[in-house]
Amino acid sequence: MTLRAFFIDFNAYFASVEQQLRPELRGLPVGVVPVMAETTCCIAASYEAKAFGIKTGTQVAEARRRCPGIQIVQARPPVYVDFHHHLVKVVGDQIPVDRVLSIDEMVCTLDRRQSQRTVAEDLARQVKQAIYAAVGEQMRCSIGIAPNGFLAKLASKLEKPDGLVVIEKEALPERLYGVDINELYGVGPRMIERLNNLGIFTMEDLYAASKATLQHAWNGIEGERMYERLRGEQVYTPPTRKSSLGHSHVLAPESRSPQAAWAIIQKLLQKAATRLRHEQLVSGRLLLQLDYFDKRSWRDKLKLDPSDDTLELLRALKMLWRRRPREAPPLLRVGVVLADLGEKRGHTLSLFAEADNEREQLNMAMDAINEKFGRHSVYFGGAHTARDSAPMRIAFTHIPDPQLEGDT
Ligand SMILES: [Mg+2]
Structure with a gap:
């Protein structure tokens, strides 16, 4: 059970x-x-x-x-979002959907009765049938069932397409031996490198490592959580209360003209806005920071009607950009911060269920594409020339999130 x-x-x-x-x-x-x-x-x-x-x-x-x-x-994209809504509803008729993790992933909690293996497996087959009947037979999915969401996600990757994999606590850790540690959620190339440096290359090594070793690898509490998740424990992660989020970027020589810098600044804002929506927050204040070669810097801020809308935020950014000093040394670094963060009101179960107007639909479709497949597949036009600069990883007020950074 x-x-x-x-x-x-x-x-x-x-x-x-x-x-x-x-x-x-x-x-x-x-x-x-x-x-x-x-x-x-x-x-x-x-x-x-x-x-x-x-x-x-x-x-x-x-x-x-x-x-x-x-x-x-x-x-x-809009068609994929429509299908998504339909799929969430069809699945939800069989078992309540707790969280939608991306446009093609969702997680549900099993009740006491469903925690029996045979009941859970029957439910999985029932969900697949309901999808085929209501949405279409091409819509195959892999279902993972496990003691916690982390292992259930991993289980869903083990058999594709049309998989159904159950990992019971009693089968751990042997059931996962042979699985590539790359497949673990939250383990990207940099973490693999850290683990390798600690002599951890395989799942067997990972399970053999002590809690202290994992704490060291993850640089703190997250390592302890990983240790417990791997063992099928339900790990409570307290929501982090952020007050601001932002990104900055040191300009390459060819990006130091105001025009090129402006394109990068817009891109930084679009990244920050994506994060804002991902965390279901709104921002009430926008800051623009410009650092110059002579070590001087300029910053200014603007109060906003709390928003998570990229176009709205870009409009405010443009006002700030116009206020910058015109007689200035060459730019070295630019940064954008969204501050005065608050919970998005009326936030619902699903990331996509909230799309009650066209603008939100647009933002969500863009986020869905960018989060899942290639970081800059779609973006608003102003950032076009900056597409290849400002790599995702240069950030100063957030801990990289593997899902958003495209780390895996
Ligand atoms: Mg998929």
Whole structure:
């Protein structure tokens, strides 16, 4: 009776939606792209395309080389968001959905009765049938069932497509031996490096490590939590109360003109706004910081009607940018901070259920694409020239979040 979490991950989600809506694509290798261009990358690949080694991030030209017959299809974010709503509802009719983690992932809690293995497995099959019947047979998902959400998510990755994997507490840790530690949520390339330096390369090593070792690897409490999660414990993580969030960037020589710097500043704001929405917060104050080569700096702030809307925030940013001193030394560093953070009112279960107007729909569709597939797949035009600078990791007031940083 140790099963508590039920995790659903849709397989090749965007490609599956396209195959559902366009029967002529079914059974064929399909690559979904943000724009129709040979230089862009696939943001999703159907299982038929995956068989050719094509995956998220494969360039279109490369995909055609590996699979000359591949169908390249342009992404339709609003359609994927609609499907998402429908899927959440259909799943919710079978078992209450606790949290929507991304456009194709959700987690549910099993009740006492459902914590029995056979009951949980029946429920999983029932959820899959309900999806096929109500949304379509192309909408396959992998379901993971485990003592906590962390292990349930991992379980959902072990069998694809159309998987159903149960990990019982009694089967730990042996059940996970052989699984790549890369697959663990929150373990990105930098953490792998830290773990490797501590002699941890495999799941066996990870389970053999002491709590103190993991504390050392994660630099604190998060290591202790990882130790417990791996053992099937339910770990309570207190919500962090942030007062501000922001990003800054040291300008490369070619980005020091006001025009190039302005593009980067807009991009920093778009990143911060994405985080704001991810954390279901609104901001009541925007700060712009400019540091110059001669060590002088300028900063100014603007009070806002609390908002999480990128276009609204960009408008305020433009006002601040216009106030900057015109006679100034070359710029060295730029930064944007969203302050006076508050909870978004009327916040509901689902990240997407709130899209009650067009603007929110737009923000959410952009977040969904950017969070899941490539950091800058879509963005507002002003940041265009800054697309390749200001890497995600340069930040000064937040702890990198693997889901948002695209770390894995
Ligand atoms: Mg998926």
